[in-house]
Amino acid sequence: MKIACVGGGPAGLYFSILMKLQDPDHDITVHERNPAGSTYGWGVTYWGSLLDQLHEGDPESARAVKENSVRWSDGVAHVGDRTTTHHGDEGFGIGRRQLLDLLAERARSLGVRVEYEDEIADGDRLPDADLVVACDGVHSGVRERHSDHFGTEVGLGRNKYIWLGTTKVFDAFTFAFVETPHGWIWCYAYGFSADHSTCVVECSPETWTGLGLDRADETEGLVRLQELFVKLLDGHRLIGRANTGGSAQWLNFRTLTNRAWSHGNVVLLGDAAHTTHYSIGAGTTLALEDAIALAHSLRAEPELAPALAAYEKKRRAELLSVQSAARHSAQWYESLPRYIGLPPAQMFALLGQRHSPLLPYVPPQLYYRIDRAAGQLEALRRLKRWLGPKVARTLHAKRG
Known part of the structure; x- marks a missing residue:
């Protein structure tokens, strides 16, 4: 198959890696409009579950990503002069430029052509390929060529x-x-x-x-x-970001959805297909998971149209809970005065619960008490599950 990835972000590069590993005879080119080594943003976050997925797809690139990441397990909140700490799951951070360099190097080592300063401008013909993957971001020029078909909708956040x-x-x-x-x-x-x-x-x-x-x-x-x-x-x-002409880059977050994710031989990937609010730190992970799902569908289904349909169906279903969490997370910050006056431990606890669809409708302190009670109840349930077999064995031994 001849494949053109328009956009050299993490999703496009990783998709090209997976497809080359599936079949070295695939002819794959990644078209990136920016010069090599230039990127927007700073670092990206991810969790251990993504490393597991990357390792399953390509252990070599997974090792490189892990070795070049930093990790943490604590969350700290400073509210004015008050500070509270929460011990949680291990998270990872890696520089976006570092991530792109690692994936581009791996892709090239497999025979992928990564072309920089290669913009597919408006009005230009799309690359001649069996499959064109639009991974060119929220402002995707490829998607906009068929905007009526894709049914793109954008909602702007308040903050x-x-x-x-x-x-x-x-x-x-x-x-x-x-x-x-x-x-x-x-x-x-x-x-x-x-x-x-x-x-x-x-x-x-x-x-x-x-x-x-x-x-x-x-x-x-x-x-x-x-x-x-x-x-x-x-x-x-x-x-700040380089090459901004001196203007500050303040934005309103753009929540983007599409009615369809494919059109003929063109398919959307990552932010070109969907966005989730940055406050849940999942954008890069979701884009890479798109790449994994698309590569899997193309391996499982030999015909292009059914493969693209299967990819879209799978990812839409998997994104529902994440998109809901992101929406409620954004709303939590937009309603900050509702929570900011709480004692630090309570405020931080509800910060961790900001994905809940119930939180906006329950008084914050009441929600905190209910959540604490539920947590204690679950701890008791776990204790009972642990004690149950031991008590049963003890009684059985005594009867014997």
Whole structure:
């Protein structure tokens, strides 16, 4: 099969790796519009379950990703002068550029052509291929050529956010909430290398304008944010994106869905097909899982149309719970005043429960008490399940 991947992000590169491993005779080209080594964003997060999936598909690239990742198991929340820590599951961070370099190197070693500064511009013909994979992001130019067929819908989130880097290295997934005269502003921060972390800053539109961030250029905005998060950053600086022309890159999150994911020999992958709010840290994972599912469907079904249909059906079903969690997570932050006044332990507990569809409809303190009671009940159930066989054996021995 001749395959063209339009977009050289993690999903397109990993899909090309899987297809080459399935059949070395596949003719695969990845068309990436940006120069080699350039990318937006800083670090990406993932969990151990993704490593398991990557290892199943290609142990070599999975080992490379794991060896170049940092890990944490704690979550820390700073709310004003109050701090609380939660011990949770192990998470991982890796620089987006590092991830792309690893996957591109692996793809090329298998015979994939990775072409940089190779943009498929509007009006240009799509590559001549049996399968064209549109993995060119939320603003996919390939998808927009057939927008009526794909039925793309985009909803804008209320809050403003900006994606930054910092030289402060965080050893836990860190939340920091700072109160200002214009409302709360907060950030999510996590390490992704030995010397850098990602720092995503978010606030309501009223806080954004009240602080003058809507009028500040990038340099002015970074100085203002460094002042606001001075305790968190501990003297380190924030870093903006290169090549922005001096403008600050504040955005409203775009939740994108499509009525259809394929059209003829064109199929959507990753953010071109769907997006999930950054606050659940799953975007890269979901894109890679798309790549895994598409490669599996193409292996299982020899005919293209049924294979693309099977891929779409599988991924739509798997995404339902994740998309619901992302939607409720975004709403939690948009309703921050409802939770921010709680004691730190309660606030952090409900931060962890922000994916719940019930939380918006139950008073926060009542929800916390119910959740605690349910947790204690589950602990008792686990104890009973553990004790039951032991008690039964003891009684049986005594009867004997």
